[in-house]
Every structure is written in C-alpha cells, then in structure tokens.
Amino acid sequence: MPPPPPSMLMEELLEEVFFRLLPDEPAWLVRASAVCKPWRSILADPVFRRRYREFHGTPPVLGLFEKLSPRLVPIPAFFPAQTYHPDWAAMDCRHGRALFCQFGETRDLIVLDPLTGRQCQVPSPPHYPVYFSAAVLCAAQGCDHHNCQAGHFRVVMCPSKLEGVTLGWMYSSETRLWTELTSDIHPTADYYSVSAMPSILVGDAVYFNVDAVIECQLGTLCFSMFEKPTDDNGTLMMVEDDVLGFAAVVDVTLTLWSREAGPEGAMGWIKLRVIDLKTLLPNVALFIPSALVINGYAEGTQVIFVRTSVGCYMVDLKLGRSRKVSYHGRKSFPYTSFYIPDSCTSAAMEAASPGQGQ
Template sequence: MDELLEDPFPRLLPELVEEVFFRIPPDEPASLVRASAVCKPWRRILAGLGFRRRYRKFHGTPPVLGLFQHGNCLLRKGSRFVPTSALFLAQPDDRPDWFAMDCRHGRALFARIRNTSVLMVLDPVTGQQRRVPSTPNHPFSFSAAVLCAAQGCDHHGSQGGHFRLAVVTTNQRQGVTSGWLYSSETRVWSELTSLHHPNVRYTNNFGAPSVLLGDALYFNIGCIVECQLGTLRLSMFDKPIDHSGRLMTVEEGRLGFAAVVDVTNLTLWSWETGPVGAIGWAKLRVIDLKTLLPTCEFGLRRWANALVISGVAEGTQVIFVRARVGSYMVHLKSGRVRPVCASSDIKIFPYVSFYIPAMEAACFGQWQ
C-alpha cells in the first residue's frame, strides 16, 4: 500500500513520464506545478537539471510569461507588471518610481530618473535585483538594453549569472550619439565610439526598445543605431519608412521592422544583405489588422489612427498592438489574438522565458 501511495503509476517508466511532461505547453507552468505535486518520482523528474535543459530544447522558443509596461516619464506613471501566464510566483510589485527600459535573457531593466540616473536589473522569477550606477555623464534621456554575458549560453535559463548593459543617448543640439557598455563582472562602464550626424532628425529616445542579433544591438531613435558589442563601435542607417514602428527579428534571424501603415495595415520589412554587404530594406508582408482585432476597435472614426505597435517579443513572431480600449498580443504566424491589458501605456516589454516552478522550488529547497 505504501508503494502505491508513493507512486500511483509504478508501471510507467520515467522516460515515458518525461516524454509526457515535454508536451506540457511552456506558457502553462501551473500544469507543471500540479504534476510535481502528484508524487515524489514525478517531482524528482521535474526538479532535475537534465529535464530543464531537454524541456527548453524540445520547445525551442520560450513563451511570453508577462509584460512590463512603461508609463509616461513626464506624468510619473512608472512601470507595472501584468502576468500573462496562469502561474508566475514571483510577480514583481508595481514600481511607480522606476521605468521599464528593456527585458531580455530572463532579466528586466529599469531606470530611476532624478538628479542622476540609476539602473536596476531584476530577475522576475527570484525577485533578486541589482542596482548599477549610471554612465559617466549621467544623461537624462537615453535608451538601454540588458543581456546575458555568458559565452555559449542559449540564454533561455541564464538567470543569476553575469550580465551586460548597453546605453545610447543623443545630444540633438550637437548632433552626436554616444554609447557605453557595462559589465557586471568588472563593474566598469566602457565608452563606445561616438557618431556625429548633424542633419539627422531624432525622436524622444527615452526607453526606446532594442533588438539583439548576434553581437550587435539595434535601437530605434528616429534612425536606427547599431551598437557592436565586440568592437564598441556605433553606426547608423535609415528606417524603411518615416513612420513610428518597432524593430524586431524576422525569418532566419534577420533584422526586421514593423509599422502600422494606412490606419490598419501592419507592414513588415526585413534588412537584406548580399555577398558584399548590406542591400537595404525589403517588404515582407502586409497584414490587415481589421481581420484580427475585435470589430469594436474600429467603431469610432476618431480612433482611426489609434493602432500602435507597443511591444515586440524578441526572437518570436509575437507583437503587441495598442488599440483604443487596450493592448492585444498578436501571433503573426498563426494569426491568433488575445487581449492582455486595458492600458494606455506607451511601451510594453514582454518577459520571455521558460519557467519550470518545480525546478525553481527545488533550487530554493522547498521540496526538502
């Protein structure tokens, strides 16, 4: 009887149980919690480091587990977190004095703007945070990115290790864009080469989202600024259209750009390269958002131009569109749409990561 209570399915081989667990969708971590509560053998499988590694490899692309929303800096709205999964244990509190700047590799980056800027890196799963002093010249308006510093890492489960921060800022009066790179290992800011371009028109680049491709970060601050992390060099090139939009990754890991054109048409471009270098932007596809979003979003004429791309889940084909009553998560491949929040916040930074609660609990000794 004791053996039956210990293992309700004694004839099921652990390898078969693991195969079943692999097929639990990664955006439903609550299912993994329930499975870990069935019996100790199942719990040991889910708490194993090998299972975590194989689970990530089986699913490939991590899911969106929540959203950090960036409010209006002038109105002091700060940031708040909105979970999109059924279970996310360490939900961060709202942070009225901190503004979301970036979210990548299991970490979220915030800035507090007072007399000087202070950056904070947060692990949303464990709640651990680390504050970083601002760059040497303390810019008020800037964009920043966070990324894992581990070499050869798949970045799907890299919480707790060293990280890097990149900051770019533009002095519009002088026509100069500057940048810095921070290492949590050395705790030193390294200055990047500056760009001089007096004739470029800029937008407010506070908290402009970034895209990481290989060893380069890309920021959209009116033009597109490329930050080469290895050589510490900055360069720039034009957007495909003089329109508000978002950088993203498209097929085959190329740099892409998305914008809502002609009221409801979501247009996607990709940056093409040839044997001798860059060729330019090529239009990929056009999606009519009227066929995807609820009809109530288009009922009033005065809201005709209210569709804005408010966020992109990096490395996925998921974008976020802000409409007149809230924001929607749009899966570009499947065409699936789901409402995620009733908010007018200007930017959304999706938290994209694998989260195996049984594994996290084991790491912190909760199963002992």
C-alpha cells in the same frame, strides 16, 4: 541485455508527456507536480528542467512591463507576486532580465530577475544623458540564454539626442565599469526620442529605434546609423532567418520590412508582406483605426503587441491569433523566459496532495 524494469519505462514515458506541457502555461506543471511524489520528483530534477528548456527552445512570453510601470503584467494565470517599486521605470527586457531606470538624484539602473526577485544596481555613467534608451543582455559567449539570469550581463546605453562623437556607453557587471563608446558619425540633425524605446538584439548587434536606427556592433563596439523604412510609428523586430526587420501599422494593415543587401550589395529595406489586421484583431479593437500602434515585440518570436483604443493585444503572426493582455496600451517591454515554478518542489505542494504517491 534484459529490458529495463517497468518503473524506469514509466518514468521515461512520463518525461515525454511532461516535455509537451506548454511553457507559456506554468500552472500545468504545478498541477502535474501536485498529483503524487513520483511526478513531483521528475519535475524537480535539474536534468529534466534543462531538457525541458532544450525541448521547447524559444522561451515563452510570460508577461510585459509597460512604460513608466515597474510591475510585470503577467500573461499566464500562475506567476509569482511582484514587488511594487513606484520609483522605477521600465527600459528593456532580455535573457530573463528586466532593466529599469530609478528616479531620484542618482538615477541608477536596476537589473531584475522577475522570477526570483534578485536585483543588481548599476551606477549611472559619468555623463548621464537626459533622454536615453538602454539594452540589457547576457555577457556569456555561446550561451543559449535558457537559464542565465544569475550570470554576468552587459548594459548598452544610447542617448536619444545625439551630439558630437559620443554615441553611448556600455556597462559590464564583471568589471563594474562603464566604457564610453564613440564613433566618427556626425549626424546632420539631432535625433530625439523623449522616452525609452525598446531595443532589439540581432546576431552580434544591438539596434535602437529612435528617429533613425542606431546599430551597435558588440564585437567591435562600432556604431552606425541608417534610416527607418517609414516615418510612421513602428518597431524593430526579427524576421525570417534572424534578419533585422521593421513593422508598422498603416490604417488597419500591418506592413513588415527586412533589411537586406540589394542587387548591388548595398543594404536597404525590402517590403516583405502586408497583413490585414481585420484577420487578427476583434472588431472592437478596430473601431478607431488611428489608435492602432505597435508598442512592443517579443524578441526571438513572431509575437508583437498592438495598442488599440480598448487596450493592448498580443498578436502571434506565425499562428495568426491574438489575445488581449492589458487595458492600458502603453509602450510595452515583453518579458520572455522559462518558468518552472519552485512550488513544484516545495513542502506546500506535498501538503496539496496528502496521501498520494506513498
């Protein structure tokens, strides 16, 4: 068989180079597409985009929504403009979607795709709790969640004050109905969290971090409840091998726990490691140790967000580095997704590279 023509070889080599452009810097893809029409043609190809997502696997952190703020705080420099909705409050982010509560008489929920602006209004459940946490997630079975923002989704709502046997509700965008979720759990005390707390999806269960940890098994819609490893303010996260974990700051150290089976088979918290934040944060961020609080976690990664007296820092525990991403330090809902800008295929990009690739 004769070798392929040089143009085909060059295209394959270029694809391998483009695969290695980091997804957390979308501007690099835009600049590459502006070089010439052949390059733009490669980047616009749906097959390349699918393989690009598969190559990188874990979606990058593109920004964060902060408590009581409906506008995305972008982390990359290049990101589409966001419409401001002053009557929205951020509740959750997952699988390329963001969830908001809409203030007003109805207090409906809004599911938004920040990359396209596409939104879906979710009516409030029949018995609306005053305080609650909520999670949004893809409804497709076996999905890799690389590009499913336009598909069906579910919303799981957990009231922050637990009373009786009602522990939550689940909404399906396919049926457009809420299902009341009940349990035989009878808490000995009321559990309060006066505002939305980030949830986490581990395996087939959603976990809510109120005064205790509430687990909702999606397959059986069964609830369970267990204590957190510490009374200190912390966050649920995922640790090695996709295991539920917990992280909390004490003084200037970060302690990580994992929930595992003990020698006798009972589930419990095991301390994994203690990290000195002096090795991760600049001195100015450590000036007031009592201000250090974990206020967010990027699901599926080893990235946490730490509130300090001078703002919010994104800390990558795997790479051992940090960067300041916000001056406010409010409760954060990180947004992760793959973003290959539409401008890679637009006529505007052709105008940005006149006379090239002809």
